[in-house]
Amino acid sequence: MSEQLTVEQLEEQAAKLSPQEQLKLVAHISERLSSIPLAQVEDTEHERREIPVFCYHSRLASVGMCRMCLVRVATPKLGPDRKPVLKADGTPELAWMPRVQTACTTVASEGMAIDSLSQEVLDARRGIVEFLLTSHPLDCPICDKGGECPLQEQTLTYGPGASRFYYSDKFLNEKDVPLGPLIVLDRERCVQCARCIRFQDEIADDHVLGFNDRGRGMEIISFSNPPFNSKFSGNTTDICPVGALTTTDFRFQARPWEMKYVPSVCPHCAVGCNLALSVRNNANIKRVLPRENDAVNDIWLCDKGRFGHQFADDSANRLTTPLIRRDGQLVEATWAEALALVAQKFGAAKAKDPNSIAGLAGDRAPNEDLYLFGKFFREVLGSQNYRSTVEADDLNASVGLSADSDISQ
Ligand code: SF4
Ligand code: SF4
Ligand code: FES
Incomplete structure (x- = not known):
């Protein structure tokens, strides 16, 4: 809980601070921050006091709709010479706005002071929560x-x-x-x-x-x-x-604290969005969330990456050991046996005609594996016949979309 201070207590405390601290939030605001909303200043500088928000989001334009971020705002009082008026102790005199303001739509400026914990501010916040x-x-x-x-x-x-x-x-x-x-x-x-x-x-x-x-x-x-x-x-x-x-994917599936968050990369297209798999009981992927990476997907994820994860839950059909066909039957083999057989068959086919070898890569392999797959075919086997593609209709069927949807385009 925040401290509940009256304006008088706040001013009493402020009097004990250095002039810079006294100006609280943005006395030493830098050029970099001078044209952004106050709520974002709070975002940027975590050690500062929190300003609670609902409608404000750092990736969206501010609209000031919820009023949760109300604060008191003051700017330095200016004299006739347009310079800050100083008090006897040399600190700037402040002109407080008569009413609380929304921090998300107030742009920070040099010398601005913000009160985010006086009784007036706490009362305003309490009223907004009660109203919501x-x-x-x-x-x-x-x-x-x-x-x-x-x-x-x-x-x-x-x-x-x-x-x-x-x-x-x-x-x-x-x-x-x-x-x-x-x-x-x-x-x-x-x-x-x-x-x-x-x-x-x-x-x-x-x-x-x-x-x-x-x-x-x-x-x-x-x-x-x-x-x-x-x-x-x-x-x-x-x-x-x-x-x-x-x-529809995650509704009523799990509570956030029951899940482990496993970092991963989306396999559905070449962008390779960063994501986090929410896994329950070390077994089921309950949902897929974006993982922030400003260079790739920022904090977003397309619906294909978010909802097309059921294939990974199909553990009953997942191969866990290599299978070799013997007398028309697929039987379990060791990796050494399987790789030796593949090397022998590839070697024989390459000696005859490298282009008689063709490769179909799983369409959910990551970019790096697909790159190596192509390189192996081109440079080791000498074949140009390799391919991989995401089949859109499969994906539509797996996430339950209608034929009208263009999710897989
Ligand atoms: S609270 Fe309402 S308006 Fe805000 S994001 Fe959720 S659904 Fe949209
Ligand atoms: S019901 Fe509870 S958890 Fe759900 S939106 Fe309201 S406050 Fe949040
Ligand atoms: S965060 Fe909603 S009005 Fe500022």
């Missing part, structure tokens, strides 16, 4: 976001503890609304932050989501045909700050 929860179901025990939910965490940290609103006044909204073939919306959990809409507009450039209606009835809808027609729809479930958006 007026019609929220708080069904955390059955919510897939439970355990990794910013609303859950911030309710605990900044919320009022008890609501003044009656449970019977809650505006009950629809649950389990399919937004598209892969994404399900729980309308009463939505905090109307528009992260999902902005992701689709700004990052995916597929303008398929929007708000419908107003006030408590405001809801996320998809207006494309087929619905939520985007190859990147799964990313909205990662950045939704609540459990309003879930994937």
Whole structure:
């Protein structure tokens, strides 16, 4: 929990600090930070005090919709000569704005001071959380976001503890609304932050989501045909700050703390997006999440990489030992036996005609293996006949998409 200080206590504390510390957040703000929102300053400098957010996201434009990031903001008071007015002790006099401001839409500037923990700020945050929860179901025990939910965490940290609103006044909204073939919306959990809409507009450039209606009835809808027609729809479930958006793939499958996160690389195309497999009981891949790599996939993943993982769960059909055909039957063999047989057959075929040898690589081998496969055929066997391709229809069938979907293009 944050310290609960009154403005007077805060000012008393501030008086004991050096002029730079006194200016709190951005007294020594650098050129690099001077044109970015305050919420991002917090992101960048972890040792600073947290400013809680819901709608703000460092990869999206700031919109100031949720009001969770309210802070008090002051700038140095300027004299007639446009220079900062100094107090008797040489520190700059501050002009505090009369009301709390949204940190995510306030651009940091030289000498700006931010109060992120006075009573006024804490009261404002508490009010926002209480307001966000007026019609929220708080069904955390059955919510897939439970355990990794910013609303859950911030309710605990900044919320009022008890609501003044009656449970019977809650505006009950629809649950389990399919937004598209892969994404399900729980309308009463939505905090109307528009992260999902902005992701689709700004990052995916597929303008398929929007708000419908107003006030408590405001809801996320998809207006494309087929619905939520985007190859990147799964990313909205990662950045939704609540459990309003879930994937058909992961819904009710596991709790976040039960899973191990195994770093991997997507095998579905040459981009090689970095990902983390969420594995339960060391056995089943429950979901695939993007793993941040600014040089490759940033923090995003396409739906093919996210949802096309069932093939890896098919352990019953996975080869665990080499098989050699003897008398028309496939029988288990050692690696030494299998490799000796392959070398002997390849050698004989190459001596006759290298191009009589052809290779079909598994279409889910990683880039590095495919490169070596091609090199082996070209340079060792002298054959140009090798091939690998991802079969789109297989993938569509495995993740349960309709023929209309263009996920595999
Ligand atoms: S969205 Fe968060 S706070 Fe709401 S029910 Fe789910 S886990 Fe709980
Ligand atoms: S569905 Fe999630 S991301 Fe979209 S507006 Fe609602 S809370 Fe925000
Ligand atoms: S995070 Fe600033 S208004 Fe939502």
